[in-house]
Amino acid sequence: MNKLIQNEMLKLLARKRLIVVGIILSILVVLFTYAQYQTVQTQLKKLGTTDWRTTLQQQIIDTQNRLSNSRIPDDFKKELEVRVKQQQYYLDNDINPAEPGAPSFTKEFMENSIDLLLPLMIMVIASDLVSSEFSMGSIKLLLTRPVKRWKILFSKYVTLLLAISLIIAMMGMISYLISGVVFGFKGWTAPEFIGFQITEAGFDASGASIIPQWQFILMDFGVVWFAAVVVGTLSFMVSVLIRSTAAGMGIILALLIAGAILSNMVSSWTSAKYFFMLNMRLTDYLNGSPPPIEGMTLSFSLAVLTVWWLLALFISFGVFTKKDIY
Amino acid sequence: MITLSVKNLKKKIGKKEIIKGIDIELYEGEVFGFLGPNGAGKTTTIRMLTGLIRPTSGSISICGYDLQKDFTNAMMHLGCIVENPELYPFLSGYDNLVHFARMIPGFQSKRLAEVIELVGLSERIHDKVKTYSLGMRQRLGIAQALLGNPKVLILDEPTNGLDPAGIREMRQFIRDLAKNEGLSVLVSSHLLSEIQLLCDRVAIISKGAVIQTDTVHALLSSQEKMVWRVEPLQQAKQILESATEVVELEDCLITDFDANKAGLWSRELVNSGIQIIEMNRRLPALEDLFLELTGGDRIE
Ligand SMILES: Nc1ncnc2c1ncn2[C@@H]1O[C@H](COP(=O)(O)OP(=O)(O)O)[C@@H](O)[C@H]1O
Numbered sequence: 132m133n134k135l136i137q138n139e140m141l142k143l144l145a146r147k148r149l150i151v152v153g154i155i156l157s158i159l160v161v162l163f164t165y166a167q168y169q170t171v172q173t174q175l176k177k178l179g180t181t182d183w184r185t186t187l188q189q190q191i192i193d194t195q196n197r198l199s200n201s202r203i204p205d206d207f208k209k210e211l212e213v214r215v216k217q218q219q220y221y222l223d224n225d226i227n228p229a230e231p232g233a234p235s236f237t238k239e240f241m242e243n244s245i246d247l248l249l250p251l252m253i254m255v256i257a258s259d260l261v262s263s264e265f266s267m268g269s270i271k272l273l274l275t276r277p278v279k280r281w282k283i284l285f286s287k288y289v290t291l292l293l294a295i296s297l298i299i300a301m302m303g304m305i306s307y308l309i310s311g312v313v314f315g316f317k318g319w320t321a322p323e324f325i326g327f328q329i330t331e332a333g334f335d336a337s338g339a340s341i342i343p344q345w346q347f348i349l350m351d352f353g354v355v356w357f358a359a360v361v362v363g364t365l366s367f368m369v370s371v372l373i374r375s376t377a378a379g380m381g382i383i384l385a386l387l388i389a390g391a392i393l394s395n396m397v398s399s400w401t402s403a404k405y406f407f408m409l410n411m412r413l414t415d416y417l418n419g420s421p422p423p424i425e426g427m428t429l430s431f432s433l434a435v436l437t438v439w440w441l442l443a444l445f446i447s448f449g450v451f452t453k454k455d456i457y
Numbered sequence: 458m459i460t461l462s463v464k465n466l467k468k469k470i471g472k473k474e475i476i477k478g479i480d481i482e483l484y485e486g487e488v489f490g491f492l493g494p495n496g497a498g499k500t501t502t503i504r505m506l507t508g509l510i511r512p513t514s515g516s517i518s519i520c521g522y523d524l525q526k527d528f529t530n531a532m533m534h535l536g537c538i539v540e541n542p543e544l545y546p547f548l549s550g551y552d553n554l555v556h557f558a559r560m561i562p563g564f565q566s567k568r569l570a571e572v573i574e575l576v577g578l579s580e581r582i583h584d585k586v587k588t589y590s591l592g593m594r595q596r597l598g599i600a601q602a603l604l605g606n607p608k609v610l611i612l613d614e615p616t617n618g619l620d621p622a623g624i625r626e627m628r629q630f631i632r633d634l635a636k637n638e639g640l641s642v643l644v645s646s647h648l649l650s651e652i653q654l655l656c657d658r659v660a661i662i663s664k665g666a667v668i669q670t671d672t673v674h675a676l677l678s679s680q681e682k683m684v685w686r687v688e689p690l691q692q693a694k695q696i697l698e699s700a701t702e703v704v705e706l707e708d709c710l711i712t713d714f715d716a717n718k719a720g721l722w723s724r725e726l727v728n729s730g731i732q733i734i735e736m737n738r739r740l741p742a743l744e745d746l747f748l749e750l751t752g753g754d755r756i757e
């Protein structure tokens with residue numbers, strides 16, 4: 132099995148797909164870093180030349196005063212407490228809160244690429260892993276070896292998982308390094324608020340807690356990886372079912388874009404929550420953004436994605452091992 | 458020893474029965490021809506023999522291992538090229554061979570050099586396959602088929618697209634493999650002349666069924682024709698008709714070939730004052746052979 136995976140990696144690397152993905156990511160990160168930099172500059176100009184440290188100091192005192200007022204509701208109190216902690220951290224570590232460090236940039240970049248950019252990059256790899264063997268005709272050589280078909284497909288799937296991990300690691304590294312050059316590499320231990328939710332009733336902070344930013348980023352990467360594996364497996368299935376790589380890519384692309392559009396407009400069509408595309412933004416549950424449809428939770432989305440994932444895996448292996456190869 | 462045995466093999470695609478019950482047996486060290494016009498079902502049969510498509514019914518056994526039940530062991534003894542050898546164009550010839558060698562359990566690395574030497578690709582083996590000529594690709598295809606030291610080699614129209622020198626070389630190569638290494642080679646073709654030069658035995662397939670299996674020698678000697686170009690035609694026809702069956706075709710007369718009688722007939726013609734411009738022994742065209750064997754069943 133190791134040797135089969137070695138074969139698949141050899142082919143993947145020889146075709147330079149991963150390098151293309153790396154280049155695309157680098158270009159995009161440079162672009163976003165520049166955009167972020169411009170935003171920061173205009174903000175600084177608006178604030179005038181006043182020293183941000185004094186402003187921050189003043190804000191902390193204000194917040195603390197409000198906290199000492201016993202009549203404010205508990206939830207709100209909790210939020211204010213976090214705000215004080217964050218502001219104190221910025222002050223202690225000499226970080227201007229208007230300027231993101233590399234860790235915040237990386238976090239934000241991952242959160243924003245989870246439902247479209249990352250799936251696209253994964254799709255570039257996954258969608259021709261099997262179909263290219265069909266379109267090149269090499270499938271006839273591959274399947275006339277003394278190796279069972281499921282093993283061959285499994286080696287391809289393991290390669291896909293490796294490639295996904297590599298792409299996500301690459302994304303993290305590239306965005307950290309490039310943005311760090313501009314914004315500095317500090318901010319790993321900044322406190323982050325996790326577990327609160329925005330509901331119809333307002334801000335629900337019960338069950339919220341504070342964790343350092345590095346831990347938050349790690350959790351982000353975890354859910355990003357899971358979402359990427361699900362999309363990767365679905366593209367993999369399409370690659371098994373459809374001989375033409377271009378057609379396969381088109382299908383996945385259409386689904387992803389439909390998902391992006393739907394999540395902005397379907398809040399009343401509740402059955403749409405069973406589409407995998409609407410469950411992709413797992414990071415939103417972590418940072419407290421509202422879900423596309425009322426009542427969706429992290430465990431709901433994880434369950435929906437798991438079902439799609441198992442289904443895709445089952446169909447891929449079922450079809451591939453039985454298929455007549457013409 | 459029987460290396461490949463196929464019994465009552467059938468394949469339906471949709472509602473259409475494409476292969477209608479084929480039986481074949483291959484012996485060690487022989488080159489076996491699989492002869493039929495385009496669309497007869499040669500490639501479909503070969504796809505079943507190589508495990509690419511599943512037969513609707515029937516059995517295939519390679520060196521005693523049933524292909525359906527014991528795929529891995531059966532495939533250990535089989536090497537094949539189905540249609541064209543579509544190797545990875547973005548890898549070198551060498552990397553292609555390494556790739557396929559990794560898929561053979563217990564592969565001995567010295568076999569790699571042996572095979573490259575055998576097909577004569579040593580000089581260009583590290584170049585990318587996309588720079589290879591068709592002949593070189595065909596040779597690399599054979600190299601990958603031979604990697605696992607198979608007992609049975611299946612080649613689907615191996616000389617398709619090669620130039621005459623390449624065809625001659627390939628033919629010699631296949632004959633040597635059977636003779637020196639004791640391989641059973643199954644070669645499909647739609648050209649009778651090719652089968653005649655290459656094979657020991659042949660199965661003729663038409664519309665998904667084998668209509669005759671025989672040694673090439675026996676098949677051809679019963680079907681060989683004699684072409685007569687003579688002046689005047691009608692008079693010669695009368696004379697020949699008294700001895701054998703004659704067909705008039707354009708400006709020639711065609712009779713069966715009979716080594717014992719040809720001399721006699723020609724003497725009779727000359728004695729009657731007929732000028733013989735040309736007399737020629739000719740293989741039947743595949744088409745004619747078919748007409749003969751199937752009793753007028755046209756090939757589409
Ligand atoms: N995938 C397929 N679906 C339907 N019919 C097919 C398919 N592949 C081959 N055929 C039919 O099977 C017959 C045999 O084809 P094939 O085995 O390729 O012939 P050959 O190799 O002898 O030229 C042809 O009539 C062809 O139309």
Ligand SMILES: [Mg+2]
Nearest residue numbers: 499500501613
């Ligand atoms: Mg064919």
